[in-house]
Amino acid sequence: xxxxxxxxxxxxxxxxxxxxxxxxxxxxxxxxxxxxxxxxxxxxxxxxxxxxxxxxxxxxxxxxxxxxxxxxxxxxxxxxxxxxxxxxxxxxxxxxxxxxxxxxxxxxxxxxxxxxxxxxxxxxxxxxxxxxxxxxxxxxxxxxxxxxxxxxxxxxxxxxxxxxxxxxxxxxxxxxxxxxxxxxxxxxxxxxxxxxxxxxxxxxxxxxxxxxxxxxxxxxxxxxxxxxxxxxxxxxxxxxxxxxxxxxxxxxxxxxxxxxxxxxxxxxxxxxxxxxxxxxxxxxxxxxxxxxxxxxxxxxxxxxxxxxxxxxxxxxxxxxxxxxxxxxxxxxxxxxxxxxxxxxxxxxxxxxxxxxxxxxxxxxxxxxxxxxxxxxxxxxxxxxxxxxxxxxxxxxxxxxxxxxxxxxxxxxxxxxxxxxxxxxxxxxxxxxxxxxxxxxxxxxxxxxxxxxxxxxxxxxxxxxxxxxxxxxxxxxxxxxxxxxxxxxxxxxxxxxxxxxxxxxxxxxxxxxxxxxxxxxxxxxxxxxxxxxxxxxxxxxxxxxxxxxxxxxxxxxxxxxxxxxxxxxxxxxxxxxxxxxxxxxxxxxxxxxxxxxxxxxxxxxxxxxxxxxxxxxxxxxx
Amino acid sequence: xxxxxxxxxxxxxxxxxxxxxxxxxxxxxxxxxxxxxxxxxxxxxxxxxxxxxxxxxxxxxxxxxxxxxxxxxxxxxxxxxxxxxxxxxxxxxxxxxxxxxxxxxxxxxxxxxxxxxxxxxxxxxxxxxxxxxxxxxxxxxxxxxxxxxxxxxxxxxxxxxxxxxxxxxxxxxxxxxxxxxxxxxxxxxxxxxxxxxxxxxxxxxxxxxxxxxxxxxxxxxxxxxxxxxxxxxxxxxxxxxxxxxxxxxxxxxxxxxxxxxxxxxxxxx
Numbered sequence: 001x002x003x004x005x006x007x008x009x010x011x012x013x014x015x016x017x018x019x020x021x022x023x024x025x026x027x028x029x030x031x032x033x034x035x036x037x038x039x040x041x042x043x044x045x046x047x048x049x050x051x052x053x054x055x056x057x058x059x060x061x062x063x064x065x066x067x068x069x070x071x072x073x074x075x076x077x078x079x080x081x082x083x084x085x086x087x088x089x090x091x092x093x094x095x096x097x098x099x100x101x102x103x104x105x106x107x108x109x110x111x112x113x114x115x116x117x118x119x120x121x122x123x124x125x126x127x128x129x130x131x132x133x134x135x136x137x138x139x140x141x142x143x144x145x146x147x148x149x150x151x152x153x154x155x156x157x158x159x160x161x162x163x164x165x166x167x168x169x170x171x172x173x174x175x176x177x178x179x180x181x182x183x184x185x186x187x188x189x190x191x192x193x194x195x196x197x198x199x200x201x202x203x204x205x206x207x208x209x210x211x212x213x214x215x216x217x218x219x220x221x222x223x224x225x226x227x228x229x230x231x232x233x234x235x236x237x238x239x240x241x242x243x244x245x246x247x248x249x250x251x252x253x254x255x256x257x258x259x260x261x262x263x264x265x266x267x268x269x270x271x272x273x274x275x276x277x278x279x280x281x282x283x284x285x286x287x288x289x290x291x292x293x294x295x296x297x298x299x300x301x302x303x304x305x306x307x308x309x310x311x312x313x314x315x316x317x318x319x320x321x322x323x324x325x326x327x328x329x330x331x332x333x334x335x336x337x338x339x340x341x342x343x344x345x346x347x348x349x350x351x352x353x354x355x356x357x358x359x360x361x362x363x364x365x366x367x368x369x370x371x372x373x374x375x376x377x378x379x380x381x382x383x384x385x386x387x388x389x390x391x392x393x394x395x396x397x398x399x400x401x402x403x404x405x406x407x408x409x410x411x412x413x414x415x416x417x418x419x420x421x422x423x424x425x426x427x428x429x430x431x432x433x434x435x436x437x438x439x440x441x442x443x444x445x446x447x448x449x450x451x452x453x454x455x456x457x458x459x460x461x462x463x464x465x466x467x468x469x470x471x472x473x474x475x476x477x478x479x480x481x482x483x484x485x486x487x488x489x490x491x492x493x494x495x496x497x498x499x500x501x502x503x504x505x506x507x508x509x510x511x512x513x514x515x516x517x518x519x520x521x522x523x524x525x526x527x528x529x530x531x532x533x534x535x536x537x538x539x540x541x542x543x544x545x546x547x548x549x550x551x552x553x554x555x556x557x558x559x560x561x562x563x564x565x566x567x568x569x570x571x572x573x574x575x576x577x578x579x580x581x582x583x584x585x586x587x588x589x590x591x592x593x594x595x596x597x598x599x600x601x602x603x604x605x606x607x608x609x610x611x612x613x614x615x616x617x618x619x620x621x
Numbered sequence: 622x623x624x625x626x627x628x629x630x631x632x633x634x635x636x637x638x639x640x641x642x643x644x645x646x647x648x649x650x651x652x653x654x655x656x657x658x659x660x661x662x663x664x665x666x667x668x669x670x671x672x673x674x675x676x677x678x679x680x681x682x683x684x685x686x687x688x689x690x691x692x693x694x695x696x697x698x699x700x701x702x703x704x705x706x707x708x709x710x711x712x713x714x715x716x717x718x719x720x721x722x723x724x725x726x727x728x729x730x731x732x733x734x735x736x737x738x739x740x741x742x743x744x745x746x747x748x749x750x751x752x753x754x755x756x757x758x759x760x761x762x763x764x765x766x767x768x769x770x771x772x773x774x775x776x777x778x779x780x781x782x783x784x785x786x787x788x789x790x791x792x793x794x795x796x797x798x799x800x801x802x803x804x805x806x807x808x809x810x811x812x813x814x815x816x817x818x819x820x821x822x823x824x825x826x827x828x829x830x831x832x833x834x835x836x837x838x839x840x841x842x843x844x845x846x847x848x849x850x851x852x853x854x855x856x857x858x859x860x861x862x863x864x865x866x867x868x869x870x871x872x873x874x875x876x877x878x879x880x881x882x883x884x885x886x887x888x889x890x
Binding site for chain 1: 676681689710711723802856
């Protein structure tokens with residue numbers, strides 16, 4: 001007797017049928033036909049029920065990862081640059097120094113050329129999200145639709161304002177300058193709106209709240225007011241300034257490396273300095289904003305906080321500490337190079353403080369990079385006596401990390417103050433007392449920050465988080481707020497002993513500006529991965545599961561390779577955009593090669609641009 | 622910075638860096654740091670030496686035109702390789718762990734979808750196919766009267782033992798991440814929700830079920846603030862299947878450690 005398997009029987013349709021098997025095979029047929037019947041539905045209904053689509057080869061998650069990252073980085077630049085371009089413009093307006101206005105205009109030129117590309121990537125991202133994640137997008141649209149309308153209106157207003165701001169620059173000089181400044185204010189306000197509205201969608205995914213019943217607007221508003229919305233808004237606002245500053249710095253660094261004429265070298269050396277300055281000053285409050293965000297995450301969902309800081313993403317924060325550490329080192333190194341090369345003769349005077357600062361920075365970096373819980377093998381853990389190393393455990397806790405991050409900020413600020421004072425001798429009668437006071441305050445502040453950090457081990461977490469950490473931040477802010485105007489006053493009457501020479505920085509200064517920008521871009525990519533991975537396998541944490549095949553979090557090494565790729569693509573995009581933006585300039589400005597070098601005067605009294613700047617032709621007139 | 626020869630600069634500071642790094646490694650070994658930390662400490666020392674070398678390095682030759690652009694790309698590639706290599710060198714999280722957890726959670730849910738139903742049916746057909754082939758082989762080798770009844774492939778045990786139910790309940794405790802807010806057996810959070818070790822002595826299974834499905838119906842003594850803020854999510858009736866809630870309730874009802882002071886539940890509405 002020949003025996004057939006059910007599948008063979010169905011395929012052949014000529015199989016022996018016995019009384020017992022008839023029912024069985026009949027049942028099988030129904031079972032097989034059932035899904036076919038189920039699939040034979042109305043096409044529209046089927047389309048509605050599609051949860052995911054995929055792009056073969058690259059995968060839906062990867063393509064979204066790339067496009068979203070490019071959009072976010074471009075958006076960070078586009079939203080960050082107007083802030084300091086506007087401040088530069090105000091400085092130029094108030095001090096009547098056209099070089100600041102020129103710089104602000106150059107920043108805005110980069111902004112306008114990047115704006116369209118940002119919008120382009122935003123559009124691509126939206127289409128991909130709708131196509132690849134229809135269920136998630138339908139859910140988010142249902143909740144946030146009124147905010148979509150608000151976003152569109154803000155986008156139109158931002159675009160119109162940017163057009164007027166950029167194309168009206170030359171027309172709105174003189175008496176109309178105030179109107180132009182007002183346009184700059186509007187530009188920044190609309191940009192803020194453009195940033196915070198999508199932040200609500202993204203933060204809702206990480207920390208959704210119970211949505212109140214009511215009108216569509218009420219529902220959207222209640223969803224927007226989720227616990228991590230404002231911490232992310234503040235964190236991103238500052239980070240955008242940092243990104244914009246360092247990218248402008250890198251742009252200037254590259255232009256400096258490629259510069260041929262001395263005027264170009266002077267200008268881009270100065271622009272690089274300003275970009276680094278903006279990046280550093282934005283970076284100083286960033287750890288505090290990050291701390292607030294993490295605190296809110298822990299308060300919202302302890303498990304999410306643990307996943308980030310002590311779970312499978314713990315090593316990510318070691319990588320983050322390394323990137324931030326290199327960024328701090330790079331930014332300080334650029335200041336130190338400035339002392340050595342722009343102010344000849346100062347290097348000897350400041351060598352010892354620079355060495356001391358470098359050692360403090362490295363020691364702080366080592367503590368910052370220390371994880372709380374060690375990933376160790378069983379044998380290693382037995383040797384250590386647990387997952388917490390008896391020595392290392394001390395440095396792995398938040399109290400130690402807050403202390404060292406404050407100290408790194410303090411050291412970087414002092415690098416800047418040192419750079420500012422280099423090549424000058426204070427002449428004011430009260431200068432000695434002021435310097436003494438600053439020295440005493442600095443020592444007290446450092447001791448207080450370290451003291452609070454140590455004391456933090458012996459108090460409950462709530463006191464440490466709510467009082468001690470806040471006190472540490474306030475101490476550092478106090479130093480920055482008191483030292484900046486005090487130094488500005490001292491420098492106003494100071495005698496210049498060594499003229500600052502622009503355009504003399506070594507080649508590696510340009511590379512250090514590029515390094516800083518790359519570090520910031522990698523950092524933003526890394527933290528995007530962290531934020532997304534902290535939701536683990538949820539599209540919307542605790543509400544909508546990710547049931548796609550890409551629901552799992554990729555390993556750190558794989559993610560790092562992706563971040564490098566994203567950074568490279570972004571750098572290529574930025575290089576192309578900036579190249580296009582400056583095509584016209586090359587034709588316009590080709591000064592004679594043998595024109596004598598103009599040594600810029602020292603002693604710009606403007607604190608925000610401490611260190612002076614090369615004087616442009618307009619200023620001379 | 623005093624200009625000195627590049628090689629002299631590298632040699633001097635490099636050697637100091639290696640010595641400090643070696644001292645750190647020896648110290649780390651003596652104090653039983655894991656190997657990855659010994660490497661990291663050495664890298665700290667070398668990073669410091671590198672920055673010190675850069676501070677005193679002589680000025681590099683200025684490159685122009687395409688050479689400058691190529692140098693920039695090479696610089697980026699080096700940074701990228703160091704970053705990716707460093708990240709890959711750190712202990713890696715294994716995505717398979719999360720995949721396993723996701724599979725566990727989604728198995729039942731997937732089966733409920735049309736695609737899932739189809740997949741289940743196809744799986745059943747395949748199982749029957751295999752069974753038929755097995756029977757066929759047996760018939761050929763043993764004869765029809767000696768065919769043993771083969772247990773249906775893929776069938777689920779109709780009655781799970783008590784221990785199985787508790788194990789499944791414990792699994793739900795983990796999968797739904799109850800430990801995030803409730804402490805049990807000395808593990809988990811305790812600020813948002815009460816400790817659970819003795820909850821089985823204080824609530825009946827029906828009451829436990831009511832609390833999971835409708836969190837506002839019961840409040841733990843001393844947790845007024847958390848109750849008012851709605852800390853207990855009102856989502857489990859949507860996220861969990863009845864069977865999952867049943868096993869979780871059974872597990873919670875079995876928690877009767879009277880030595881632990883679980884707060885008294887108060888009926889609210």
